Amino acid sequence: MTTAPDAAETGVRGILAPVRFARMLQVVLLLLLAVCAVRYVLRHEWDATAALILGGAVVLAVIALMQGLVPRHGAWPAAWTLIVCALWVALTLTAPSFAWCAVPLAFQVLQILPFWPASAVVSVMTAVVVAAELRLNPELDPTIFAGPMAIAVATVVAYRALDREATARQRLVDELTEAQAELAAAEHRAGGLAERARLSREIHDSVGQNLTSINLLLQAAEQGWDRRPDAARAQVRTAADSARAGLDEVRRVVRDLAPAELDGTAASLPAAVQRAVTDAAHSGLTVDFRVHGEVDRVPLPVASAVIRTVRGALANVAEHARASRAVVSLTAQPGELRLDIRDDGVGFDARPAARRQAAVQRRAQGRGYGLDGIAERIAVVGGNLDIESAPGEGTTLSAVFPVTERTP
Numbered sequence: 001m002t003t004a005p006d007a008a009e010t011g012v013r014g015i016l017a018p019v020r021f022a023r024m025l026q027v028v029l030l031l032l033l034a035v036c037a038v039r040y041v042l043r044h045e046w047d048a049t050a051a052l053i054l055g056g057a058v059v060l061a062v063i064a065l066m067q068g069l070v071p072r073h074g075a076w077p078a079a080w081t082l083i084v085c086a087l088w089v090a091l092t093l094t095a096p097s098f099a100w101c102a103v104p105l106a107f108q109v110l111q112i113l114p115f116w117p118a119s120a121v122v123s124v125m126t127a128v129v130v131a132a133e134l135r136l137n138p139e140l141d142p143t144i145f146a147g148p149m150a151i152a153v154a155t156v157v158a159y160r161a162l163d164r165e166a167t168a169r170q171r172l173v174d175e176l177t178e179a180q181a182e183l184a185a186a187e188h189r190a191g192g193l194a195e196r197a198r199l200s201r202e203i204h205d206s207v208g209q210n211l212t213s214i215n216l217l218l219q220a221a222e223q224g225w226d227r228r229p230d231a232a233r234a235q236v237r238t239a240a241d242s243a244r245a246g247l248d249e250v251r252r253v254v255r256d257l258a259p260a261e262l263d264g265t266a267a268s269l270p271a272a273v274q275r276a277v278t279d280a281a282h283s284g285l286t287v288d289f290r291v292h293g294e295v296d297r298v299p300l301p302v303a304s305a306v307i308r309t310v311r312g313a314l315a316n317v318a319e320h321a322r323a324s325r326a327v328v329s330l331t332a333q334p335g336e337l338r339l340d341i342r343d344d345g346v347g348f349d350a351r352p353a354a355r356r357q358a359a360v361q362r363r364a365q366g367r368g369y370g371l372d373g374i375a376e377r378i379a380v381v382g383g384n385l386d387i388e389s390a391p392g393e394g395t396t397l398s399a400v401f402p403v404t405e406r407t408p
Contacts, residue, residue: 022111026064029104033061036098043097053095060087060101077112085109085121089128096132106155119156210246212315213279214239220284242279269303270295270330273310277328280314286325287314293332298403305381306330306339306401312374313341313397321345321395332403339399350389371397 037057044050063084070080088105092098102125109121221235270291277289298306310328317323323345331338348358359372374397375385382402389395 022067022108025104025107025111026067029064029101029108030061032101032104033057033064033098036095036100040095040097049094053091056087056091056094057098060084060091063087078117081109081112082121085125089125092128092132096136099129099132102126102129110156115160122156210242212319213242214246216284216318217242245279269298269306272303272307273328273330276307276310276314280311280318280326285314285318285323288325288327290327290329291331292329295330295332295337296403298337298401299381302337302381302383302401302403305377305383306337306399308377309339309374309397309399310341312377316371317341317343317345317395321347323394335402335404337401337403339397339401341397342394344394347389347391347393347395349391350387350395355387374399 037054040053041050063080067080070076085105088098088101092101106122106125109118109125112118113121217235217239221232221239224235225232274289277287281287314326314328317326321343323343326341326343329338329340329342331340348354355371371385371387378385378399378401383400386398387395388398
């Protein structure tokens with residue numbers, strides 16, 4: 001981002017520094033010098049004094065024209081301003097006709113010098129104007145004093161107020177810009193954290209659940225290898241299939257695609273749920289799948305969440321619930337899709353406080369997200385999860401998903 005040059009570098013530090021009208025002030029000063037010189041010539045005889053005064057006016061005009069050649073850094077602009085003002089003071093005290101040139105010069109002073117030095121120079125210029133007017137009109141006239149002083153004070157005070165308002169406004173703009181930058185950084189950090197959490201859940205639900213299934217199959221094969229070799233070999237083959245499916249799922253997670261069972265289309269949701277149920281049954285758990293109503297096309301993120309919820313919930317049942325049977329129900333309702341997963345396992349204390357304590361223990365042991373991860377995934381797509389369980393009474397998970405596309 002390009003920033004304005006620092007005041008100490010440019011040498012322009014007055015309350016009118018932000019206003020770019022130096023060229024216009026230069027033109028006005030030259031015009032007034034010309035008019036005042038003509039007025040002087042018309043009212044005075046030509047002599048050595050007139051030649052000196054007109055020569056001074058020419059010198060002042062030349063120096064004014066040289067403003068563009070003066071370096072704009074350091075003390076050069078201030079030095080140029082003070083030289084021009086000194087020449088004008090000498091010229092005006094000699095020929096009061098040039099007093100009107102004080103107007104553009106005062107604006108130059110307010111543009112270049114800092115406020116208090118500029119105020120001092122403008123005060124001196126006002127005193128010079130009053131002295132010049134007294135030379136033209138020696139009679140005591142209060143307006144000669146009050147007029148220039150009032151104009152000078154009003155000009156300085158007005159521009160000082162405008163300068164303070166502009167400074168305050170710029171400060172607000174800077175603070176707003178800084179706040180926007182901080183907000184963008186916070187959103188970036190939050191987006192990174194959300195993406196990390198999403199990937200963590202995806203890996204847990206794909207790689208983690210596949211590894212759990214493979215582990216259970218291999219354990220069953222090991223236990224029955226001598227007594228039921230054919231069944232054990234079938235379980236090993238199923239474990240190999242799960243390993244290949246897990247590898248495919250990892251690749252899909254890396255590419256941020258839908259679960260493998262969906263084959264990239266949300267219209268295949270019932271068939272995809274059936275495949276997830278069948279995979280869970282290979283671990284020794286009897287699982288029934290039921291569909292109620294006609295499941296039309298649903299948003300792909302919702303279909304993905306449904307599949308991962310089924311797989312995660314059945315993996316939890318197979319690993320922790322010590323259940324012999326589970327039932328998965330998919331019910332199509334107007335505007336929403338309901339998923340129910342029931343098992344006849346040992347159950348657990350589903351009260352919020354007990355679940356929080358269990359989650360803390362699970363994280364301390366380095367285990368997965370469990371039901372909290374399932375609930376978070378459902379919430380991401382706008383759904384909600386209800387859990388009913390008690391020790392010795394099995395567990396029921398009821399998830400409701402919206403089936404209309406959400407607009408951002």
